[in-house]
Amino acid sequence: MSKRHAATIAARAGIAQDTAFAAVTPPLYLTSTYELKAFQQPGQYDYSRSNNPTRDLLAETLAELEGGVKAIVTSTGMSACLLALQLLTPDDTLVIPHDCYGGSYRLFTNLAQRKNAFKLLVVNFQQADWAEQVSAAQAKMIWLETPSNPLLQITDVRAVCQLAKQLQALVVVDNTFLSPILQQPLALGADIVVHSTTKYINGHSDIVGGVLICNSKQLGDELKWWANCLGITGAPFDCYMTLRGLRTLEPRLRLQQDNTSKVVAFLSQQPLVAKVYYPGLPDHPGHAIAKAQQRGFGAMCSFDLAADAALLPVFFSALRLFTLAQSLGGIESLICHPGSMTHASMDAQAQQTAGIGPTLIRLSVGIENADDLLADLQQAFNAVAQAGQQAGNHGKADSAVTQDHQQQQQFRLNPALSAFW
Numbered sequence: 001m002s003k004r005h006a007a008t009i010a011a012r013a014g015i016a017q018d019t020a021f022a023a024v025t026p027p028l029y030l031t032s033t034y035e036l037k038a039f040q041q042p043g044q045y046d047y048s049r050s051n052n053p054t055r056d057l058l059a060e061t062l063a064e065l066e067g068g069v070k071a072i073v074t075s076t077g078m079s080a081c082l083l084a085l086q087l088l089t090p091d092d093t094l095v096i097p098h099d100c101y102g103g104s105y106r107l108f109t110n111l112a113q114r115k116n117a118f119k120l121l122v123v124n125f126q127q128a129d130w131a132e133q134v135s136a137a138q139a140k141m142i143w144l145e146t147p148s149n150p151l152l153q154i155t156d157v158r159a160v161c162q163l164a165k166q167l168q169a170l171v172v173v174d175n176t177f178l179s180p181i182l183q184q185p186l187a188l189g190a191d192i193v194v195h196s197t198t199k200y201i202n203g204h205s206d207i208v209g210g211v212l213i214c215n216s217k218q219l220g221d222e223l224k225w226w227a228n229c230l231g232i233t234g235a236p237f238d239c240y241m242t243l244r245g246l247r248t249l250e251p252r253l254r255l256q257q258d259n260t261s262k263v264v265a266f267l268s269q270q271p272l273v274a275k276v277y278y279p280g281l282p283d284h285p286g287h288a289i290a291k292a293q294q295r296g297f298g299a300m301c302s303f304d305l306a307a308d309a310a311l312l313p314v315f316f317s318a319l320r321l322f323t324l325a326q327s328l329g330g331i332e333s334l335i336c337h338p339g340s341m342t343h344a345s346m347d348a349q350a351q352q353t354a355g356i357g358p359t360l361i362r363l364s365v366g367i368e369n370a371d372d373l374l375a376d377l378q379q380a381f382n383a384v385a386q387a388g389q390q391a392g393n394h395g396k397a398d399s400a401v402t403q404d405h406q407q408q409q410q411f412r413l414n415p416a417l418s419a420f421w
């Protein structure tokens with residue numbers, strides 16, 4: 001059979017393969033241990049921290065979806081990140097982007113500063129001299145997150161991988177924001193992909209999990225050894241739930257992305273929005289690279305509210321559909337304030353350097369009806385405008401039609417480019 005499409009791989013994972021009872025849906029193996037065939041004759045499985053059939057099925061499916069050789073399913077996205085770092089020693093240099101997920105930033109900086117686990121260089125991959133900086137540091141591992149969280153900045157994965165080959169450095173890409181449906185970093189030259197499966201891969205905000213996928217058996221075997229050694233492999237029940245969510249990944253993302261292009265178009269014309277961050281916008285600095293390396297622009301977007309930060313509570317409490325919560329990638333629409341939530345573990349200086357301002361708001365757009373989502377946002381903007389007037393600072397709200405906003409008005413989403421291509 002020819003190579004299967006992603007939607008088919010995800011939907012058919014383990015279907016109609018049960019040899020015991022011909023169950024169509026693969027069973028959940030809730031066992032910690034397995035009976036030996038006889039004394040000193042172990043079977044395929046011995047202990048579920050090391051291996052479990054439900055976890056293995058999820059790992060094989062995710063490896064196939066990412067085009068990798070081996071996947072290791074972990075307990076959380078953070079444990080997948082921690083696992084990749086086992087490849088480093090104290091003399092090695094890890095390069096990270098200045099605007100990565102706050103929890104990853106906390107892990108990298110604390111392991112480097114408090115444990116001497118490796119040397120750390122924080123680089124802004126949007127600046128022209130990124131390659132010089134990475135080369136000068138003789139990087140051993142380069143960490144990428146593209147699109148980045150929460151500003152959706154795009155890094156050219158092919159260009160970084162080319163340099164990494166010269167330096168004999170490993171490239172790890174956190175692909176959480178897009179999933180293998182919209183981006184396959186291994187095909188762009190990366191060595192390792194990590195995901196918080198908590199997000200799009202599971203898609204229903206009801207478990208936490210992670211995965212690390214390698215482009216070689218050697219790397220995969222070493223990391224699998226570490227995952228068992230550290231005891232960070234994923235729980236079988238969580239793997240079962242993730243497999244169940246994964247089956248609908250492609251249609252979910254298609255709908256979420258479609259809704260996002262409508263939300264972005266709406267925000268781009270909203271007077272109380274100073275700036276919209278979405279790689280699907282033609283004037284987004286990473287638009288061309290995103291088009292070249294992604295299969296869609298994704299379902300995350302951010303914006304700066306053009307009002308005093310004191311009015312943020314009014315905006316958030318007026319919303320009825322967008323739920324104020326951490327996390328992203330579920331079927332329900334979520335909204336968050338990165339400065340005080342997802343990126344609170346970055347200090348004020350790091351947030352400022354990363355461009356995370358006090359009125360930055362991030363949306364994870366779900367599968368609800370798009371008109372209902374837009375109406376929800378509109379009534380929250382109305383509440384802010386009203387509160388601004390009452391507080392006597394409506395001048396600030398009026399000045400929301402700033403230069404930034406006028407620039408936003410000059411372009412529109414190109415619907416032809418907003419969905420899959």
Ligand SMILES: Cc1ncc(COP(=O)(O)O)c(C=O)c1O
Nearest residue numbers: 076077078101176196198208209
């Ligand atoms: C891009 C990214 N990577 C990694 C993580 C960590 O994943 P988890 O929360 O599953 O540990 C997150 C969590 O928000 C994330 O957004």
